[in-house]
Amino acid sequence: MGYWGYFVVGRSEQPLAELRALSGAAGMTLHETAEGGWQVWEYPNAPGGGASDVGNMNDLAQETGAPALFGYVMDSDCVVVEAAAPESGAWSTCLARDAMAGYLGGNEDGLAVDDFFLEPRDAVERALAWAAESGRDASEERLLDVLSSDANPSAEMLFFRFLDRLGVIPM
Template sequence: MGFWGTYVVLRSDEPPAQMLPAIRTLQGAVSRGGPWSAGWRVWIVHDPAGSLPDDLLEQLHAVIGAPVLLGRVLDSDAVHVVAAGTSAQPWSVWLQLDSAMGFLLPPPAPFDDDGNYLGDDWRDPAYEAQVELTRGEILAQAPGGMAGARSAQAWARDAGLTPDTVEAITSVLDGHETFAEDLFLLLLQRLGLNPA
């Protein structure tokens, strides 16, 4: 079983649990060593039950009034990255979206009405069509590739960081790793959060 949880990236020495004490899951946040750019911290919040609120980004941003970035990891298979800046538009992107689809839209069981197994190669055209429709909707709201990279780069500059080129960021957004959180940490590096 992979990692379920959220990386909280912000420019503050105060732990997330002190900022939002009402969110009990944040009490277990662990600082992840850097080196990080001056003033920035990365916290890891284990959350296998998915108890963190959907508006965690907005709550943190309201408290600190500074750029915040979250990476919500799904079983080490995919990461949903969301970020809010000072003047840059909020943005989001998926790392390894195809690997996330089974979690976002669970597939039907491969059995017929009588409980007979339909085989390893059985496919449900209606389900596959729904996956493509959902995938398109997600990408319309959280585009990857060059569009996502441009938004990420704008956020990083707004946050006072020195990001890599759009092409370098795009290669991460389009990349694949066995553990999706490794791809997320590489994205942090490309955004200038980890200059090492």
């Protein structure tokens, strides 16, 4: 059984777990910090999702005045990425699209991955704007590579590779 849970990424001088936007996520633990006040917090939950309230990345971006990003890892197979920034707005995509398709395959509406998430090329455009608003340089080619990759060896590693490509948390 793989990992289920959130990684919350933001920039603040105070711990993200103390912010109003994340007040419903009691039990978050600091996973990593990086230059410029960037923080990654972890909020695991039960396999299959379960009920949890990690908060809202739009509220987090507004409260910190900086871009924010949530990565929801599903059984170490794939990641739902939700991002927001005060100026460039909100967007979502996923990592390990083929694995995500397997999770969505049984939906009764017949909707596919592209019906829920930005396709990789569109996600690259939004990710570049997000990175620029973060004061980071990102490469279109390197972002496209990670957005088109499988989760090998795990979705968690793919997510942190994505953060590295955004210039936020170096690997």
